Amino acid sequence: MVATRRPRDRKQQILAAASELFREQGYHNVSVADVTTKVDIAASALYRHYRNKHDLLYYAVLAGLDSLQESVDGSTDLDSLLSTLSVTSTGRRGLAVLWQREARYLGDEPRAELRTRLREVTSRVSRLVAGDRTDLSANDCELLGVSVLAVFGSVSAHRFTLPRRRMEAVLLGLSERVARCPLGTGAPDAVRPDAGMAIPLSRREQLVTEATRLFDERGYHTVNNEDIGEACGMSGPNVYNHFDAKIDLLVTATTRGFDRRALAARQALTRAGDPRQALTYLLGAHIAFVLEDGHLIGVMATELSHLPDNVRRACVQEQRDYLDLWARVLDAVRPGLDEAQALITISAVMTVVANAARTGRFRSRADLADRLTEIGTAMLLDTSAPDDLAAATGPAQVPAT
Template identity: 40%
Template sequence: MPVMIEVGTEPGTGVEPLAPSGAAVAGAGVETAAPGGTATAGSGVEPVGPGATAAAGPGAEPAAPLVRATRPRNRRELIIAAARELFSRDGYANAAMSDIAAAVGIGPSALYRHFGGKQELLHAVVSEALDSCLAGLYPAGPGELDVLVRDFAESALARRELGVLWQREARHLPAEQYAELTRRLHAARRTLAGQLTAARPELDPAHTELLSWGTLGVAASLAYQRVELTSPDLVARLMHRVATSVPPGLGEPRLDAPRGTLRHRSRREALLAAATELFAERGYASVSLEDTGAAVGIAGQSIYHHFASKHDLLATAVHRGVERLWVDLAEVLAPARDHADALRHLVWRYIRMALVSRHLVTVIATEAEHLQEADRLRTRQFQRDYIAEWLHLLHAVHPAMTPAEARVRVQTVLTVVNDVARTPRLATRPGIDRALYQLGCELLELEADPLPE
């Protein structure tokens, strides 16, 4: 799944807001302590209580141990389930093998009889989640779109952690394992594209690619939802909405377009831009200050004239991304004619930001877990407040929509945008911004016209 930004909670994913979860964010994106409320009967969504999250951060309560009086035959499966929860909730770097053993009710030595190390366990967790989530893509017959989205919504909901695991944690795997899992994901995406083509033979390859990734983005967004989904119905409706969309025309991807040659004159800004790109591409833990300095021709102690530490670089990048969201929001609200007009412009501005600043979206979605606690908590609150602004506008446009459904729809839009921004074959296509704008408006039940200038 391309990436996302988590919104308002540690996955992210995906956004975390802007998610970007990624994200992506895209990627972003990213969810939100939005206004509370109770879902109406049969809606399939129930709000999670304040502070709860589908993938809470490191400060969350530990998982209840699965104490066993005797060794169960499915101990390996229990270990994978416990690790899946802890990796998605606390992050791979913050979950120790002893924590996983305690969650299963066994000693560390028993855990190591099943898995030689934490990285081996991570591979098992991501592999199982990927296969289980994507299993719903295969039972439907050719062109059976209603069956496809129903089955895929069910399997995606059963492994809703996959978005966070793939977009944030899988980067900790060895390159060859990550590449093999990526091939499996792309094979599943091609299966989905084939189903879309069978159901809609008029689609050209560019639109099929966009809508298949967008449908996967709906599944990825589940990892960032701060609501309890009691049935797959809403998820299936959103997948169906994406799969049946008729976006405007798309050009050929510009994968070989040369990068601009202009760079920051300020050494501080050059360092920040380089660090943001490196953190997004390789992960915060794999990048050193020396790597960042080398990228802009600064060596040794000179880096410390601008940033006190690698954490200082990360915190500055994340803070700048969050503040940019608020500036965009203020510029949207000031000239808006009404709530619907403001929401359409907000969708458009977020799309433009994610496409232009995909590395920043990714960092917010995937690396905010590495912030020090005070910065992490402040960032989450900023993100929650930002998402609350989306929800306020959406409620004004659709007052009958439950707060829970509104949160699901907003997070889905952010995740789909972030994911596309992180997918070069899509993000570099001329017209992708207008296609995403139409998708975003449709997912929010908005009229897409007129397109903001």
């Protein structure tokens, strides 16, 4: 009998399998047994390399960041950076999901270590942007640098695809338009005032607001009614005076978010007189919605898997309808764009907007909405192809909502 030789890349196989499972099913829905089954090994073989599931998640995120940093550090200028990332980013398709959705479960210290690594990467990208964009302030170069990374990270947010070389070309084009986007002259150091509310929220609204924040910051699984009640200055059991269960808070927040976003889009389109204006108003409405409540955007993006099946299906359909609306508006402006490229472009725009809105050092900028409008417009309208705009002239063709 010939003994089976252990593969030299067994550790990498385990980590790749765990990364895929965490990305597809969520950290809390995956067990060590699921990972060993996928790799077809015994649990003892996994524990030779990783102590537990927590270790698997930490090293999965770290491996993605290492790969990203290698690509960035190997670039000598902005052009080489964008070219390299356009080729390598699809190989890291799960990194953004693992970082944004799953890394919350690692705990403060491990996540702080990973955040430091990510800041090193973004700082390097921002310096490369600054070397090319001497017309911009350091703050604007950082905004563009982070937005460039968001373009490549957006491939984690969807399953749309194109043949490899074409996908690389689309990502390269989007990132170039971001990096070289003309930005206005608003004062980037001005701080957006905190609007606040003169009238206190009702207890029910306060519970929804604080639950949304906690679900976004910690993840639905790790938040309990005691946490929510404490954030509102009440005991956990008092939450039941307003909601039957924790899941009802998540259902209220997410369904309200999708409804508000759809309403904002419909209202934007009713004001449009032509396709180009429709796209402009739709982008503006989306940016305003995202900037209004970053925590709600986070919950809408990361917590749908915890919803009851019927609610989750309705939310997923709402998201599909929203993307389809955007695709129809973009098609009216750029009729030569095929559906896959349009959806990849739209997803990249939404990722750039959400990423900036949820980054603390950008969120307080008074000019953030204006800068995101400029970046989003540059991504949506390929000005290197003048026929796109010529095709948008004539009678209004605003899609029905």
